[in-house]
Amino acid sequence: MGKGARKKGPKKGTDRQPKVRDVFVGQPFEGLAAEPELIALREFVPSATAKLSLKDGGDVTLGTVLPMAAAAFVRSDGERYLGLQVQTRSSDISRSLKWLLDAKPGDVLAVPDTTTPPQADEHARLQDLLVADAELDVTLHTDFAWWLPEDADATGDVAVSLERANAAIMPTERLGAGAYWVLAGEKAHLRWIRPEQENLLLQALARLSAAGELGLGEGTRYAGSFRAHGLLVPVWDLDPEAHAREWAEAKDQLGTRLDAALKSLDSEPLNAAERRARDGLIGRQLTLR
Structure with missing residues (x-):
């Protein structure tokens, strides 16, 4: 052994448990019907x-x-x-x-x-x-x-x-799968978590927006959307004086229009007005983690 050489011992920490690699998962509930x-x-x-x-x-x-x-x-x-x-x-x-x-x-x-x-x-x-x-x-x-x-x-x-x-x-009512009415102080909202892929859902929402069919009736407006754990959550502002059950029918009708718009994307790409509407919707998005 040459001058100054040291006898090698076991590497520090080799008897410890393997460190867990913490990998971010953007869609943690993917694959579950719920x-x-x-x-x-x-x-x-x-x-x-x-x-x-x-x-x-x-x-x-x-x-x-x-x-x-x-x-x-x-x-x-x-x-x-x-x-x-x-x-x-x-x-x-x-x-x-x-x-x-x-x-x-x-x-x-x-x-x-x-x-x-x-x-x-x-x-x-x-x-x-x-x-x-x-x-x-x-x-x-x-x-x-x-x-x-x-x-x-x-x-x-x-x-x-x-x-x-x-x-x-805060007072909250369920209006269907992933759809919740909430009374937040002086404002009421419908938050609707949709299972569709984000780009397709945005196109369908844009198609309804361009046709003036994105609302839930008088006194309502589409407020925007946020991303949560990989899915898009559109949000509508509602009349806070109305009870949650008064919006159930309008929500179902909107769902029918949205399903039809999603289906139409298979054969009809967005036109110029719908693309502009999509760009406007994208500008009103947030991401939650």
Whole structure:
């Protein structure tokens, strides 16, 4: 061994667990029939629950917000809850829910567990746990009493969290798959998460806009759209004095027009006026992450 040479030892850190590569997933619920509903519950529905059908035959209750913004918890009666509106360490919000399947009553998970390498856990994502073609039967609530078993009383931090969560609820009604009316202060909106590919949906919206058929009736206007987890969410401003159910028929009629416009794109490309309308719609877009 030459002068100054050192005997090589084991490389530092070779006995450690492999580091998990956190890759951003722009469409985390892709492939699930419930994708629009999952995005709605994640982004703007205040208080709602839905049963998730698992491939193993069991189920988990999905909740918009859990006590103290927990990622998951098991209620004292054994009911398992998974929260969507949480601060996640992962760039893929569908990651790692297997913890919940093995948890015991009273267990609480503050943030999603993203420490398990995906290749080592076949249940690393929602897509691996859920029945892909299962629809989501969403139940909206006017408060967060569903956090507790029947006849149970909130105490301590849970009571404080419950009070704050109840105070933040905005009146919300579901008008169909992925479509939600919300009364936000002095304004009312329809937010409609659509499953179509963004470019096609924009073309169809532009076709309706150019024909003057993009509204939901007198006193309404198309406000713009935002992207959320890979899908486009068109938004309409509505008359806040009208009840949500008064917009159900107009929303369905708009849906029929939109479906027809989407179908027409197969044989009729956009004309000049429709292309200008599309450019205007693109100028009113935001992206949520």
